[in-house]
Amino acid sequence: MGIFIDAFRGGLAMLVSGAADVWTIVLVSVQVSGAAVLLALVLGIPIGFMLGTKRFVGRRMMLVIANTGMGLPPVVVGLVVAMLLSRRGPLGSLELLYSRPAMVIAQLVIAVPMVAAVSAAAVSAVPRELRLQARSLGASPLQVAIMTLREARMGLLASVAAGFGSIISEVGAVTMVGGNLAGKTRVMTTAIVQYTRMGDYGAALALAVVLMAMVLAVNILLTRVQQSAERYEQ
């Protein structure tokens, strides 16, 4: 157990002393994953809404794809995005590989199917009659959509939490497209890998604690919102 105690002490000292490197790493993590999850919502919720409410040809297929996307191996995403953005790849002229935008793209690809699948489930749980009724009372399609999304807001929140939790914890894809460059693309997960390899357990553990706290905080927040909503509905 000595190894944990020593590492923990060292790590804690690092965090408290405000070692600039460590907090830069945390900040980059939040910026990248935050941007990715916001974009994933913009893209994923409309897709989820379509899948959850409309009946159209190929819907089943798209649902399967969205559900598969939830289990899309991040390293595969990393590989494909890295190949696309590489100097020798089709999008090489953008010079994006090993930059933050590249990381946002990879995380977006991972998060969109997740957001779409979870929000599709949430939206389809809203009674169809409700929508028909609103429609017959003269609501425009846009108003109906907004009403439906509002009814499904708890499920949508869950999709945010699921998406954010998974991409901020992901290491394979961000290493491949980010490159773990200090102060630029080094995030908590890639830094933990590096510090562990170098035997610097203190720094690794400090970041692990911050990462866990962050994921936990998102989920606590979500649970509280859900509970207060339940109370309100009763």
Place this chain on the structure above:
Amino acid sequence: MTDRSVRPALWRVAIVALAVIMAFSLIGCSTPATTSTNTPTATAPVAKTNIVLASTTSTQDSGLFDVLIPAFEKADPQYSVEVIAVGSGEAIKMGENKDADVLLVHSPAAEKAFMAAGFGIERRDVMYNDFVIVGPASDRDGVKGAADLNAVMKALATGKVPFMTRDDKSGTNAKELKLWADASVSPTATANYKDWYLSTGQGMGETLKITSEKQGYTLSDRATFLTNKGGLDLVILREGDKGLLNQYGVIPVKGAAHVEGGIAFMDWITSAEGQTVIGEFGKEKFGQALFTPNYVK
């Protein structure tokens, strides 16, 4: 009703799949075991003396031993060699503890101390490999034409073009830091170092890839660069400078279990035959040798 007929079939598929996975994992486990036991038994009808050679992981990774050891065992059939690949420091420690019969390492200062403390019988230069400074063909910092290594490092520190540092406490990283120190340049003391002195914190292969994408400079060992060259838009800009060389020495350990075996290995590796094997290694695969033999009697 259909549920019941479908489920057992699914189960059967799952079990078969699991069995296949397990079978493969067993094969995976057993392969190295068989290859390692094969070497002494298959070629040895008579009892052989097994000598322990302590060396470094980078030497092992280069693939040199796959050629060198069989050649020695053929030349001196009474010996078989077991290679223990560890860090340079640990290899020397193995010598001090007499856990190894002979050392093949590349840290001249530590080797000198080892000899001075009376742990070794004799030390001979064997060969060197080298580091190279690679970068974009455009070479905006003028690394290629610089007068010497110190001038190279000073040019790199102007920060016009990114320089990737592994920053991972590896041997290559240590070498890079020494080059800066020798040139009295401290990259992290330059005003805009965060813009050009980029720390990858990763291995050589990945660092080369990043260097290529950023069209920057980095220090690499020649073997790793040659192995990855095909996927990189980088060229060797600096090679052969004395400061880039990595000298290997061989030392039979005094008082080890098989002293004669250790001496026989040293004699062979510094013989004309051994030196030729070293000089030829890599030519077929990379078009150039990875190590240069340099034993002088």
